[in-house]
Amino acid sequence: MKSEQDVLAIVEELKKLYPEAICSLDYQKPHELLFATRLAAQCTDERVNKVTPGLYGRFPTLxxxxxxDISEVEELIHSTGFFRAKARDIVAASRMLLDEYGGVVPDTMEDLLRLPGVGRKTANLILGDVYHKPGVVVADTHCIRLSGRLGLTDGTKDPAKVEAQLRKILPPEESNDFCHRLVLHGRAVCMARGPECANCTLRPWCDFYSGSC
DNA sequence: ATCCCGAGGG
DNA sequence: CCCTCTGGAT
Known part of the structure; x- marks a missing residue:
């Protein structure tokens, strides 16, 4: 596995590469991030950002x-895929937020997971970016792929295991930003298909590079 | 054919 | 662990 020095070296190098560890989903309010993340399932953030202005313009409040009307939501989000389940979840979660949480997006994993269509990925994004909780690890497709290649995890693709393994080795105050930077690096350099190892400054610490790349 | 900052159900 | 849900880009 990875030494503590290697982990910190990777953390620092990613900081240099991507100084601002931002979420690339556009949003103004917490519930807008919640639903944008739901829409991002098997869909690029870029495409989500094309439909959310229409969705939140037509339905500006919780x-x-x-x-x-579900079918109207379906039309507005159609191009993001899985549109029936996503539309159903967005309306149902909005109702639960109003009925049980006073219209405020909750700040605990337990409460967030009760919301229809909210899994660990979405919940962690809210805990990290809205509430700035320490020790948040967002195990999405990029985080899982890059963590496995670098050797920060044992190669599992199970999000819960990746989450637990990263939480053990990352400084709690760094973990959320680190995950955002993995996403940025996963899009720019370490793509799923054809990763550009020649342009990657993480090579010194990367198992994938020393192995099969 | 494979991937995109997944979630829910079996 | 598996499968399904769905569209768009490459």
Whole structure:
């Protein structure tokens, strides 16, 4: 596995490469990030950002979303895929947020997971980016792939295991930003297909490079 | 054919 | 662990 020095070296190198560890989903309010993340399932952030202005323009508040016609939501989000399940979840979660949480997106994993269509990925994004909780690890497709290649994890693709393994080795105050940077690096350099190892400054610490690349 | 900052159900 | 849900880009 990886030494503590290697982990910190990777953390620092990613900081240099991507100074601002930002989420690339556009949003203004917490519930807008929540639903943008739901829409991002098997869909690029870029495409999500093309439909959310229309969705949140037509339904500007949680109340509007809670009372929205499902088929109208389906049309607005159609191009993101899985549109039936996503539309159903967005309206149902809006209702639960109003009925049980006073319209405030909750700040605990337990409560977030009760919301329809909210899994660990979405919940962690809210805990990290909205509430700035320490020790948040967002195990999405990029995080899972890059962590495995670098050798930060044992190669598992199970999000819960990746989450647990990263939480053990990352400084809690760095973990959330680190995951955002993995996403940025996963898009720019360490793509799923044809990773550009020649352009990658993480090579000194990367198992994938020393192995099969 | 494979991938995109997944979630839910079996 | 597996499968399904769905569209768009490469």
């Amino acid at each position: 109340e509007a979303l809670a009372n929205a």
